[in-house]
Amino acid sequence: MPEIYINDKSYPFEEGETILEVAKRNNIYIPVMCYLKEITPTGACRLCLVEIEGVDKPAAACVTYAIEGMKVYTDTEKVKKDRKRMLDFVLIKHPLDCPVCDKAGECMLQDTAYEFGINEESVSSEKFNKPVFDWGFIVNDTNLCIMCERCVKVCHEITGCSALKIEERGLNNIINTTTGGALSCDFCGLCVDYCPVGALLDKPYKHSVRSWDLDKINTFCTHCPVGCEIEVDIHDNEIFRCRSTENSFICSLGRYAFKYPENKNRINSPMMKEGDSHVAADWDTAINKIEEKIKSIKQNYGDDSLAFVLGSRLDTETIMGYKKLADELGTNKILTDIQFENDTIYKIHKSKFGTYDNIGTLGDIKDSDLIFVIGSDLSTEALGIKWNIMNAVIHNNAKLVTIGAKRYEYDEFTDISLLADYGNYAGIFEDIKSGNSEFSADIREYIDSAGKVSFIVGNEYISSETQPESVYAFLDYVGDNKLKSFFVVSDKTNITASLNSGIMDLDYTPEQLVKDINNSRVKAVVAVGFYPFETYGSYKMLRKSMKNIDLFISVDMFVNDFNKKADIILPVLSPFESEGSYLTLDGRVIKSSAVYTPDTDSKTDVSILSGIARILGVALPESNEEMWSTFVSGKNGIPAIDFYEIDGFITKSKDFDINKTAFSYENRSEGTVEIFVNAKYHNNFLSVTAVVEKDIEGYVKKHYFDVDNTVVSGKDACFDGKCSLDDNIAKGTILIPKNLK
């Protein structure tokens, strides 16, 4: 291995490493401001200047490669003077508004100036008078910008949105949106997180709290199944901000959708139906009522007249706990929301791989050299996956092929983007197999030269492909020896636990449930964290039949248009208020933490489950911790660790085989397909409840994006009398927001 000398000590390095990388690896301090590990080096701040023997001028360590035998000095008087001057240049033009700046206390410029011992401006100069852009949830005060370019590079290289650019030259340059208009992006806010100064700030956070008054607690985001770590910043028992941590890149949900516990529809005590509305009750009253009703139902309709429906956003302890309860009761009348939607794909997946689990890890996506995104709009399903794809493309030369209902926001980076007209994905796979078209010949070439291939399959595919096994047959064509990862993407936070719970294997279906209700074989339904959309799947059917039951118990955080008909609603704590574990899309075990103490009478799902079980004569643990150690840990491939050991890094074991998929393509007619999708920035019912406005002394602060119910369609498709000519949407395809009324 070649070596360089840093301050007269030798260090080995790998070719292509920069001086800064070698120094960082060996804990040699060199100041930086623009440098970020995850992006290509910029060399803007020049704080990392070092001296190199034999080179007359200082060099920036972040962009200078280590070369065999190079002698580097990081701490000479010369570089110290130059570094100080660089910072001086910035401070001379930077407004010294620190007392009113929201970045104060966590500002890199402030900290570095202090570290360098700068206490006055060496030259006085007029400050900037540049624009301040209000981009909805992000504010860009260009006067504060030091032009380190972190935001622009993060937006381009990590998120693939490329929504920011540098406008103008020289002193006049500013960061603006690529279009020059409104910011159009994922609003992941990584630009804000990596802004070293107060130029980019979250609007909901601005002018709300001083940074030094915040308690910063790391937990996991539970909006989607990617399971990103987030930092939650608390003051006075209230969340003021969420942001990414050094282990994560997050999205708009993790970042801004944290006010749902304050939604006006939140319930804080058990609610009992009286006439057309609900009245608050205490727990004893509610439990007694339930006990009494169940007793009478059992008497009239038999022991097996009770059914459970679960949402896949519940924590693992709750899902596994209800399954345990059903087992103890000897009933198979338990369903998850997966079964109300389209669960065929999961059954095919299981017959393909012998497991419901996704194959591979998020890291495997990064490590792939060919990635197929098949009918998955990651921006509304599980955005965290996209960061891994972008990483593979930018840092690993991976080829990227998207086949979808539309062109995705990162289209600039795709090698080929195909539209699945009329929802016909199988036809495209057939075309690739035969190599008939220009595109398919190229894709065959990618496949031939790839060693590690990943497949990301999502909602658009699941909702519109009439031969859902076709993508698995396509994997056979690609070659199972090349399989690096295979993800069926979902927007359901704990879908992995639902799939692993065994509920799917009980052979009970929504159709059967509805039939049982209508035939009076089921008279009581317990709906836990379960929200049936009004518009699609078997949900509609269930909604209609609910009027035929005698007892509708809802366990939820909110009153909504479904459970407003419930006889009793039992209030639960939110994931910000309680501990619970989740299994991510790639099988990591994560845990939510109670980050503040809510003023509510709500309980955890597990504790409510325990209460319901007791009524039914079954003893189940009351805490997540006990439920974990009794019924979760060490089962279904879940690691046998203690509850407190869950750290987000330990993964469930994921053994799999690969079986050949029988497939023969069926020609189909070119009919219109309707695909129910999440609205932009929303991925489930929970995100909708995060649209909270708070009136603070007359100033209304908005905390999340409104639901945009715009329907879009491609050519040869019309909706509500409107027809489209949009070339970026697949022909014959209508994308309808899930809960459009």
Next chain:
Amino acid sequence: MSKVLYGFFKGQLIDNRGKPQEEWSDSPVKIDKDFNGKNLKSFINWDGFLVYDDKCDILIALAEYMSEISSYGCCGRCFPGRIGTKLVSDELYKLRDEYSKEKSDLIYDLCVSINDSAKCTVAPTSVIPVLRFLENFPEEAEKNGKSENTKVVRHLTAPCTAGCPANVKIPEFIEAIKDYRFLEALAIIRETMPLPGVCGRVCPHPCEENCRRGLIDDPVNIMVLKRTPWDYEYYHHKTPQIPIYRNNTGKKVGIVGAGPAGLTAAYYLAQLGHSVKIYDMLNEPGGMVARGIPDYRQPRELLRREVDIIKSLGVEIQYNTKLGRDIFLEDLRSDYDAVLIAIGAWKSRDMGVEGEKEGYEGVISGGIYFLNDFAAGKEVNIGKKVLVVGGGNTAIDCVRTAIRMDTEEVSLIYRRAREQMPAEDYEIEDAIEEGVNFHFLANPVKILAENGKVVGVECVRMKLGEPDDSGRRRPVPIEGSNFVLEVDTVIPAIGQYPDLSFLSEKDGIGVTKWDTIKVKDNFYVTDVEGVFSAGDCEWGPNTVVKAIGAGRWAAIMMDRYMMEGDVYLTDEEKLQLTLYDNKVFDKSEHLCEPPTIKRVHQEKLPPEVRVNSFEEIEKPYSEKQAYLEATRCLRCMRMAMISLENK
């Protein structure tokens, strides 16, 4: 020639203060005193500053220079460039208001820091004139307020850009590659180069001779970096986004020749809203690029994509139409608002050896005819043992084409040594790898035939004598060294010239002694108003990039002619060409840059594979390779400024 009153330039102090104007020194920068009727007062660039007028306030000029640097010259993507240069400008103005030693020292200190630390070379080179001024002429700084109103003209360039005949903004597009913004890089390239897919493959890349990285180790692989964004667009299946700058002007342009010059002019004229029609004698576009450059170097389907992009701007191309046979100059003049003749140089020069004109079977009348016929898919009758005469690109293309055909032995004979061959050295290397025999320092004297068929060529060995007009040593035959090469086919490829047979005296278009069309320097306009000419037919056989550069400048002039009734250079363009004439690249410069990674080479087909096909030999960079090679670029941007009297 402009005379300098005082200044400091390239390490040289010039001081004629107090002397009468006749005794002032000649300007070390060759520059006109007159800029469109305005007098030159000062010149400032990366090498220093020069004062041409005793009323010039050079301190203010330097302050303006730094101000221009901070707002225009510098990209603003590093702290010292973005803010440091502005502070120097501010402080220079303050110094004029009230001189003090402390202020002067502070400016000096700021300049040193900027020079030490900035990211590219704009800011570090911009402080050079200020430093030299403060060091050598402090008394000029102390003088008070004789400042007068001047007009400032500036131009930002780089050694590679200045060395590129098409003036591609090389450091800028390479910077975009460093940022992984390939489509943005492509847009930058297309500002001055509409055929990057071609020029990224076949260009002899004079830019690389002007690359400062080359002063430390190997130059940046600019040519391959240039094809990379184009390849990105193509291989990533992206639709080209070409801006249109003006609505339809109603003006019509006729262009003869769909080669690089004609296509380039068409592209820029179409962007400016003119209707363009191109006529070409061939049945496909590209001219010499299509027919003269074999597919293993420039696959024609890629060339056709370039042309399709140009056609997508509304440019029409009519094939199989030859000037002087199917269309006529006077008709074109009456049908179009402006006409461009860009017909290339398609006539092959004779060797002038015995037996060449006897009609022997096996004598091909010219290398370019051979390549053209082969590329056109016509039957080409060559034997098994082929000898190509000449040392240029056409000769190399001929041997490498012949060796891919059904031949047994392919040789090239050249009268000078390998080092003098005009063909690219890597191509000679490639040809040797493919099995071509080279006979250097030898020349044919007689073609030998039996029964009307070539059986061999008698040659003579040569040695290099005194230098000729071109500076190259003249080859001289060595008496008595004759020898015979047994071949059955001879292809002369010693030079080409334009076919100007369509011209008659009444057309009024002048012709040079080299059989090329005469135009007014820098304006590309012939002796006849409204008729322009560019490319090989104007300059003589040269490179693709030269034709592209000429095509673009011709388009600018044609646009001015049509829209403003006159051809001219703006002050900035005049400064630009002045900089080019004076060379931006300085071979003798001492660089203080750290060493870096080795030049990244693209993947290449091995000789045993490529000799059997016409598949493209050189493969695209991967994006990662392109990024790594891009990081070798030193960003040698620099700005020159002149101040002119303001009137």
